[in-house]
Amino acid sequence: MSSIQTRLACNPADYKSDIKPIWCPGCGDYHVLMSxxxxxxxxxxxxxxxxxxxxxxxxxxxxxxxxxxxFHGVHxxxxxxxxxxxxxxxxxxxxxxxxxxxxxxxxxxxxxHACRRNVDIxxxxxxxxxxxxxxxxxSPTTEPDFDTALSPGGTGLSPFHPLVIALAAGAxxxxxxxxxSPNETASILVEAIRHPGFSFVxxxxxxxxxxxxxxxxxxxxxxxxxxxxxxxxxxxxxxxTDDGFNIGILYRGNRLPxxxxxxPRTIDLAELEREFEL
Amino acid sequence: MPEVENVSIxxxxxxxxGALTTGNFLLExxxxxxxxxxxxxxxxxxxxxxxxxxxxxxxxxxxECLAERFDLLIGIDWLNANRFGAEIEVGPQSLVITDxxxxxxxxxxxxxxxxxxxxxxxxxxxxxxxxxxxxxALGLAADLLGLSEDILSVVIxxxxxxxxxxxxxxxxxxLKAGIAAAADLDLGMRLAPPKSRTAQRWLVxxxxxxxxxxxxxxxxxxxxYPITPASEILEWLAPNLPKVGGVLLQxxxxxxxxxxxxxxxxxxxxxxxxxxxxxxxxxIEALGLATAAExxxxxxDVMRAxxxxxxxxxxxxxxxxxxxxxxxxxAPHLVLAPQSITDCLFTTQWAVYLAETLQAPAxxxxxxxxxxxxxxxxxxxxxxxxxxxxxxxxEAGAYKRxxxxxxxxxxxxxxxxxGGQYTADGLTHNERGxxxxxxxxxxxxxxxxxxKLEQFTYGDHWATVEGDGELAIMTWGSLTGAARExxxxxxxxxxxxxLIAPRLxxxxxxxxxxxxxxxxxxILIVEQSHGAQFHRYLRxxxxxxxxxxxxxxxxxxxxxxxxxxxxxxxxxx
Numbered sequence: 001m002s003s004i005q006t007r008l009a010c011n012p013a014d015y016k017s018d019i020k021p022i023w024c025p026g027c028g029d030y031h032v033l034m035s036x037x038x039x040x041x042x043x044x045x046x047x048x049x050x051x052x053x054x055x056x057x058x059x060x061x062x063x064x065x066x067x068x069x070x071f072h073g074v075h076x077x078x079x080x081x082x083x084x085x086x087x088x089x090x091x092x093x094x095x096x097x098x099x100x101x102x103x104x105x106x107x108x109x110x111x112x113h114a115c116r117r118n119v120d121i122x123x124x125x126x127x128x129x130x131x132x133x134x135x136x137x138x139s140p141t142t143e144p145d146f147d148t149a150l151s152p153g154g155t156g157l158s159p160f161h162p163l164v165i166a167l168a169a170g171a172x173x174x175x176x177x178x179x180x181s182p183n184e185t186a187s188i189l190v191e192a193i194r195h196p197g198f199s200f201v202x203x204x205x206x207x208x209x210x211x212x213x214x215x216x217x218x219x220x221x222x223x224x225x226x227x228x229x230x231x232x233x234x235x236x237x238x239x240x241t242d243d244g245f246n247i248g249i250l251y252r253g254n255r256l257p258x259x260x261x262x263x264p265r266t267i268d269l270a271e272l273e274r275e276f277e278l
Numbered sequence: 279m280p281e282v283e284n285v286s287i288x289x290x291x292x293x294x295x296g297a298l299t300t301g302n303f304l305l306e307x308x309x310x311x312x313x314x315x316x317x318x319x320x321x322x323x324x325x326x327x328x329x330x331x332x333x334x335x336x337x338x339x340x341x342e343c344l345a346e347r348f349d350l351l352i353g354i355d356w357l358n359a360n361r362f363g364a365e366i367e368v369g370p371q372s373l374v375i376t377d378x379x380x381x382x383x384x385x386x387x388x389x390x391x392x393x394x395x396x397x398x399x400x401x402x403x404x405x406x407x408x409x410x411x412x413x414x415a416l417g418l419a420a421d422l423l424g425l426s427e428d429i430l431s432v433v434i435x436x437x438x439x440x441x442x443x444x445x446x447x448x449x450x451x452x453l454k455a456g457i458a459a460a461a462d463l464d465l466g467m468r469l470a471p472p473k474s475r476t477a478q479r480w481l482v483x484x485x486x487x488x489x490x491x492x493x494x495x496x497x498x499x500x501x502x503y504p505i506t507p508a509s510e511i512l513e514w515l516a517p518n519l520p521k522v523g524g525v526l527l528q529x530x531x532x533x534x535x536x537x538x539x540x541x542x543x544x545x546x547x548x549x550x551x552x553x554x555x556x557x558x559x560x561x562i563e564a565l566g567l568a569t570a571a572e573x574x575x576x577x578x579d580v581m582r583a584x585x586x587x588x589x590x591x592x593x594x595x596x597x598x599x600x601x602x603x604x605x606x607x608x609a610p611h612l613v614l615a616p617q618s619i620t621d622c623l624f625t626t627q628w629a630v631y632l633a634e635t636l637q638a639p640a641x642x643x644x645x646x647x648x649x650x651x652x653x654x655x656x657x658x659x660x661x662x663x664x665x666x667x668x669x670x671x672x673e674a675g676a677y678k679r680x681x682x683x684x685x686x687x688x689x690x691x692x693x694x695x696x697g698g699q700y701t702a703d704g705l706t707h708n709e710r711g712x713x714x715x716x717x718x719x720x721x722x723x724x725x726x727x728x729x730k731l732e733q734f735t736y737g738d739h740w741a742t743v744e745g746d747g748e749l750a751i752m753t754w755g756s757l758t759g760a761a762r763e764x765x766x767x768x769x770x771x772x773x774x775x776x777l778i779a780p781r782l783x784x785x786x787x788x789x790x791x792x793x794x795x796x797x798x799x800x801i802l803i804v805e806q807s808h809g810a811q812f813h814r815y816l817r818x819x820x821x822x823x824x825x826x827x828x829x830x831x832x833x834x835x836x837x838x839x840x841x842x843x844x845x846x847x848x849x850x851x
Binding site: 019046047048049051052053063064067068069070071072073074076077078079080081082083084085086087088089091092109110112113260261262263266267269271272273276277278 | 309310478479480481482486490493494498499501518520521522523525527529530531533534535537538539540541542543544545546547549563564566567571654657691693694695696697698699700701702703704705711712713
């Protein structure tokens with residue numbers, strides 16, 4: 001994001017809108033919003049040059065709670081929408097917010113291809129391992145024995161590893177954060193936004209309503225014991241074998257971000273029809 | 279020999295035999311000689327080895343549809359040709375050239391009583407080093423049509439330049455052999471010399487003119503997911519958008535494609551995608567988002583036979599219902615339909631203009647026939663429609679993205695504009711864009727979106743309205759050309775028939791429709807849909823006279839001018 005216009009001396013409060021969030025009291029997403037505004041302030045982003053794009057779900061309500069431009073689109077398609085925006089407006093900082101249902105289930109295919117395409121956007125998934133807005137159904141990261149009305153006795157399915165999938169698909173920056181540590185999360189977001197290409201940050205963000213057990217996460221999270229690697233294989237092995245509560249930047253890649261092919265010179269519109277002329 | 283205004287030729291061969299190349303060379307040579315023409319291909323779903331035919335009509339005047347019958351049919355071989363026998367109808371006057379080793383004539387051809395001549399096309403090709411049967415066929419057709427060896431020789435040189443000298447010389451030898459073999463043959467007619475040439479002429483397909491119309495209208499971003507028969511639009515835009523400072527991105531699926539163009543347009547860049555029925559089905563949800571969030575986008579649907587995968591390579595007009603009614607909720611949007619290869623340029627450009635002006639999604643219903651057909655046509659006139667979006671320059675804190683105004687269009691803040699920050703949303707929202715579930719806001723915004731489309735003045739472009747008379751044909755899209763030709767034939771017999779073909783299908787134009795129908799007592803509705811979707815659409819939105827007949831049939835068999843003519847003649851008696 002080196003080319004992006006910034007300003008100095010900002011206050012996180014400048015990045016908050018006057019709209020009151022719909023989230024439940026105690027929801028982890030409040031802290032993610034706090035991390036957003038702190039990160040934006042630290043980076044000195046201009047609110048009018050920053051766009052927060054999202055899909056559908058509790059976490060996807062975040063754009064309107066910022067003072068930036070926002071787009072709250074349809075379920076699962078935020079990465080595609082953000083991609084069209086960023087390739088045509090490289091002057092903007094584009095941050096995409098999603099959840100485990102929106103991002104990994106209905107939006108799973110776009111996740112793969114956004115990693116692969118490596119457009120310079122930052123993807124923040126607030127993972128609470130449950131569909132909150134529809135009242136407690138299992139998501140792709142929910143444990144197999146989590147009992148719900150839709151999955152009596154649990155799904156019996158193993159959760160998948162979004163961070164490893166991101167690495168396999170080519171994401172250029174992979175990190176895990178915890179909403180309960182907003183300063184740390186803000187620091188990770190700053191690094192993610194600064195890093196060129198597609199940056200993926202999974203934020204463990206408890207759902208206190210449908211997953212009260214996730215209040216315990218604050219006692220389980222711990223800093224990643226080793227520094228970030230630039231070897232995706234090594235990063236994948238670490239993530240596959242850790243306890244899922246390793247917090248920090250886990251991978252920083254060197255891939256060049258996607259750049260739209262530009263012609264050295266543009267032509268007059270009238271020239272386009274030459275190929276049809278007899 | 280009688281002189282005719284147009285002549286129809288079909289070249290048939292299994293995939294790889296090169297029948298389509300023969301057709302392309304023939305059309306190009308005819309264009310050099312000054313004629314107009316049209317070439318469509320009929321192919322199976324196989325990439326190689328399936329059946330294929332080039333269907334060509336050459337004329338001394340511009341043509342927009344194929345004739346009902348072929349005057350000359352050349353079969354390089356007849357492998358699998360039975361599958362489209364109905365599409366290559368011949369009559370007693372027709373000349374059929376067949377290779378004695380090319381298999382049996384399709385039953386429908388054999389029954390027609392045409393003159394059948396045997397020419398050993400493949401053996402002749404084998405006698406030439408690197409010789410190919412399709413060049414023998416080219417020579418046969420050229421001689422029968424009175425196209426000179428010189429003209430075809432130049433076309434071969436131009437088109438095969440990349441293949442090298444050997445290929446060019448082999449093709450020329452084949453051409454010569456074909457011409458020699460035609461010496462004793464007689465087509466029984468001669469194509470009238472071209473009418474005086476005034477306009478610059480183009481050799482172009484509807485998918486190409488669609489791409490050009492998009493760029494001329496202001497499109498600078500396209501998202502692409504390949505699908506037959508729309509891919510050529512995207513493949514034309516891919517190299518050409520960057521030449522004018524635009525971008526094309528290949529999407530992972532149609533869901534991504536439409537959301538990408540919404541993102542680009544939200545950022546201020548006019549944007550388009552092109553697809554066919556299955557892709558349009560996937561895009562419907564996001565079309566609703568563009569309606570609610572008031573983001574201008576254009577989606578071109580090059581219709582093919584459906585439902586589901588249907589017949590990907592063949593035309594049908596059966597996506598009207600999904601385009602008009604497919605969106606959930608009350609979602610006013612634009613639906614347009616081009617009427618010819620050149621009209622793809624106008625209609626797409628107009629669609630971009632309307633979408634941008636009205637901040638609404640536009641669906642353009644093209645079809646496989648006009649999309650993939652190639653025509654030698656007069657250069658279409660330039661039009662002035664260039665997308666102009668009302669942009670906001672708000673003062674901080676006061677901006678209402680969805681302010682309700684008399685015309686319904688509210689100026690849009692583009693990211694980067696200070697003080698214009700808002701969140702675009704598919705949720706029902708108030709004037710500021712903030713989500714709400716209040717009855718008042720919901721109704722006010724529904725009213726606003728409806729008003730802006732209904733109050734706009736679309737002008738005479740809404741439809742083609744030609745002629746007078748108490749009898750009218752109502753049709754749409756690519757069938758307009760066949761209907762016009764049928765009407766011309768009936769007029770020669772002294773009867774006037776009116777042609778009414780709406781180019782703008784949504785929003786409906788009741789007042790203009792009533793004016794166009796003034797004095798009409800009987801209507802023949804013509805459409806290529808099993809369910810008579812256009813007829814039902816007209817019934818739903820317009821008042822029709824009591825006396826209505828419907829000529830409708832699904833694809834892939836095109837409705838030809840003579841069928842329409844017969845339907846008109848039966849009625850008048």
